[in-house]
Structures are given as structure tokens and as C-alpha cells.
Amino acid sequence: xxxxxxxxxxxxxxxxxxxxxxxxxxxxxxxxxxxxxxxxxxxxxxxxxxxxxxxxxxxxxxxxxxxxxxxxxxxxxxxxxxxxxxxxxxxxxxxxxxxxxxxxxxxxxxxxxxxxxxxxxxxxxxxxxxxxxxxxxxxxxxxxxxxxxxxxxxxxxxxxxxxxxxxxxxxxxxxxxxxxxxxxxxxxxxxxxxxxxxxxxxxxxxxxxxxxxxxxxxxxxxxxxxxxxxxxxxxxxxxxxxxxxxxxxxxxxxxxxxxxxxxxxxxxxxxxxxxxxxxxxxxxxxxxxxxxxxxxxxxxxxxxxxxxxxxxxxxxxxxxxxxxxxxxxxxxxxxxxxxxxxxxxxxxxxxxxxxxxxxxxxxxxxxxx
Numbered sequence: 253x254x255x256x257x258x259x260x261x262x263x264x265x266x267x268x269x270x271x272x273x274x275x276x277x278x279x280x281x282x283x284x285x286x287x288x289x290x291x292x293x294x295x296x297x298x299x300x301x302x303x304x305x306x307x308x309x310x311x312x313x314x315x316x317x318x319x320x321x322x323x324x325x326x327x328x329x330x331x332x333x334x335x336x337x338x339x340x341x342x343x344x345x346x347x348x349x350x351x352x353x354x355x356x357x358x359x360x361x362x363x364x365x366x367x368x369x370x371x372x373x374x375x376x377x378x379x380x381x382x383x384x385x386x387x388x389x390x391x392x393x394x395x396x397x398x399x400x401x402x403x404x405x406x407x408x409x410x411x412x413x414x415x416x417x418x419x420x421x422x423x424x425x426x427x428x429x430x431x432x433x434x435x436x437x438x439x440x441x442x443x444x445x446x447x448x449x450x451x452x453x454x455x456x457x458x459x460x461x462x463x464x465x466x467x468x469x470x471x472x473x474x475x476x477x478x479x480x481x482x483x484x485x486x487x488x489x490x491x492x493x494x495x496x497x498x499x500x501x502x503x504x505x506x507x508x509x510x511x512x513x514x515x516x517x518x519x520x521x522x523x524x525x526x527x528x529x530x531x532x533x534x535x536x537x538x539x540x541x542x543x544x545x546x547x548x549x550x551x552x553x554x555x556x557x558x559x560x561x562x563x564x565x566x567x568x569x570x571x572x573x574x575x576x577x578x579x580x581x582x583x584x585x586x587x588x589x590x591x592x593x594x595x596x597x598x599x600x601x602x603x604x605x606x607x608x609x610x611x612x613x614x615x616x617x618x619x620x621x
Contacts (some may be wrong), residue, residue: 253447254372256289256300260354260365263293269322269356270294271315275302276348276431276440287429287442294319302349303490314351324395325351326384326438348431350382350440352395360397364408367399368444375446375511377402379421383410384438399444412437447472448511448537448596453500453527454518455482458542461585462515463492469593471513476503503530513538513592515572525551532564538595540572540588 263270271292290308291299292315302308307329314327330346354361364380371378378401385394398408400417410417416434420441432439450466452459455477466473474493477483483494497504500523508514514536516527524541528551531539541548548570555565573587574594 253289254369256291257365257368257372259299260291261369263291264354264356264362264365267356268293269319270354271318272350272352272354273302273311273315274350274352274440276350276429292316292319307349311349311351318351318353321392322353322355323392324353324384325393327351352382360409364397364399367407371399371444372446378444380442380444381410381417381420382440383412384440385436445470446511448513449474450513450515450592451476451506451508452515452517453523454516455479455487456517456519457581458517458584460487461581462517462588463488465585465589466592467492469589471592500527503527508534508536510535510537512536513595514540515588516541521547525554528568529555529558532560532568538569538592539567540569540591542572542584543570545571
């Protein structure tokens with residue numbers, strides 16, 4: 253999403269008007285692609301995607317019309333079963349798509365989108381709010397947009413009660429894209445927050461369940477494996493990214509930073525330790541390794557003998573996931589993604605759960621399996 257906003261700023265700087273197509277929930281059961289954005293330019297070229305297929309093709313057609321008329325419209329959609337499957341939607345294929353004409357001559361647009369880019373570059377949080385009013389009962393909508401920061405600072409110009417904006421960013425609205433109708437105005441609220449990247453090492457059954465859940469809650473998700481027959485599109489759908497690597501013994505450059513979340517679930521735990529060795533001293537916000545306590549303790553002992561410090565080892569979440577009694581791959585995935593959400597929410601690199609306190613980690617280290 254950051255790349256799209258940067259491209260939007262470039263277009264505005266070139267004084268080129270365009271359309272942004274955004275998918276929104278309509279029924280309360282949001283498609284997985286809710287919040288997806290696509291820029292459509294005057295020549296019909298696009299930046300980004302809203303999932304492909306018929307919906308994207310229809311959106312491009314609507315965008316071209318919107319550009320010629322310089323109008324913003326909201327269009328409902330109800331996809332067939334085949335369309336839903338091709339876009340990898342969940343909870344059905346109903347929703348709405350905002351076809352938003354962005355006028356390059358409007359100074360407010362430049363201010364808004366430049367602010368969005370700055371917020372994302374600084375890894376800050378805010379809310380992008382679109383206010384829609386019907387124009388004389390036609391399909392044409394008056395569209396106003398603003399940015400609301402956590403301290404309630406407002407950037408941009410909108411005609412509405414400030415108390416409404418405060419309500420829109422409270423409670424669950426803090427993190428989820430949503431739409432509301434208040435006093436005959438339609439409000440579309442999009443949280444701006446560091447997305448975070450989840451790297452999943454291993455493309456087995458558990459990874460198959462983790463990846464779509466991770467995407468659904470707003471993480472960019474990358475699955476790595478050295479087997480192309482596992483890391484492929486028949487097993488992992490868009491927008492999950494796939495990397496077929498030469499070997500887990502030497503990982504490629506993954507640009508791991510403080511917004512990275514690492515989930516180690518290699519096949520049969522065969523490469524868990526070798527992956528952990530390579531990422532343990534990274535700046536990742538989260539490093540989790542699947543497996544029992546006895547397996548964890550053996551690996552930690554080996555790492556201690558290799559010169560890793562106890563403090564480094566304590567940064568690992570293992571056994572991985574929140575404690576919900578998970579047994580099936582589906583349950584384990586929920587447990588793991590729940591822990592990712594918790595860490596992201598807390599904004600911490602460590603937490604008291606992890607591997608337990610120091611005595612817990614090492615007191616059973618010589619216990620048999």
C-alpha cells in the first residue's frame with residue numbers, strides 16, 4: 253500500500269488526475285480484499301490491484317468513465333462463486349467499490365496524500381477518512397477527505413461534526429477498515445498503520461493456514477521454502493508472496509527490520525534451528541519457532557554452546573502461539589496469528605510470555621523427550 257500512495261503523490265506532482273478504486277465492505281462480512289486499492293490513469297494503465305478478474309475489469313471501465321466525467325461514484329458488486337474463488341475472497345463476494353476521481357488541481361488532494369506518505373515513512377498511525385455526500389440525488393458523489401491523527405489533529409478539509417470523526421476512530425474502528433452512515437453522510441474509514449511483514453519459513457500445512465489469516469489481519473505475508481512443489485500458487489493464493497529459495501542453510505537477503513515478524517515452521521522441524529541461528533540477531537519485532545518445550549530447550553542449549561547470549565534466546569516465542577489448546581493446523585494458525593496481532597498491538601519486541609523466565613527456560617534443559 254505504501255508504494256501505491258507514493259505513486260499517487262508522483263502523479264499529483266505531475267498534475268495528472270486519476271482514479272483510485274478501493275474495495276469496501278457492504279454487508280458486514282468483508283471480502284478478504286477489503287481495503288485493496290488500484291490506481292487507474294487516463295491511458296487505462298493501472299497501479300496496484302483489487303484482486304483481478306471480472307471485478308477489476310469492471311472497475312477499470314468505471315474508472316475511465318469517472319475520469320471523463322470527473323465524478324466519484326460508489327458501485328455495489330455481487331460476484332459469482334467462480335469470481336469469488338478466483339479472487340480468493342472469504343465470507344462471500346458482496347461489497348462496494350469506491351471509484352474516486354482525484355483532481356490534480358485540488359490542493360487538498362496533494363496535502364492529503366503527501367501526509368499519508370510521511371505518516372507511513374515515519375511508521376506512525378492515523379486514519380484516512382472519506383466523507384461522501386450525494387449530489388442532487390444522482391450517482392455522482394461529493395467526496396471530501398481528511399487525515400485524523402491519534403492526537404485528534406485534522407489535516408484536510410471536510411464539512412462534518414468533529415465529534416463524528418472522533419467516534420469513527422474509537423474502539424474496534426482503530427484497526428479495521430469500515431463504513432458508516434451518520435446524518436445522511438457516508439464515512440469510509442481506513443486506518444493508516446505500519447503493516448508489518450510476516451516471513452513464514454516453511455510451506456507445509458500449518459503455513460497454508462497461517463498465510464491467509466495473516467493477510468486478512470493486515471500483514472504483508474511472505475512464504476519461503478526450498479521446494480517449488482510446496483511454495484506455489486496451487487497452495488498459496490494472492491496476495492501472499494512466495495519465495496523458492498536454494499536452501500534454508502543460507503537465507504537470502506530478506507530486509508528484516510523492526511516491522512518484521514518471523515514464523516519458523518519448517519518441515520519436520522528439520523531446519524528450524526538453522527533458520528533461527530540466521531535470524532536471531534536480526535531486528536525483527538517477533539521471532540517464533542514451532543515445537544515442544546523439550547525440542548525448544550535442546551535447540552536453545554545448542555545455541556548457548558555456540559555463543560549466543562541468554563538475552564538473545566529469550567527473545568524467541570517458543571512454543572509458538574497463544575495458549576488456546578490448539579491441535580489442528582487451523583487452530584495452530586489461529587494461535588500463531590493471534591500472537592502476531594498481540595505483539596503488533598503492544599508495539600514491543602519482547603513480552604513476558606515468550607519462552608518463560610530465565611529459570612523456566614533452562615531448568616528442564618536436560619529432561620528426556
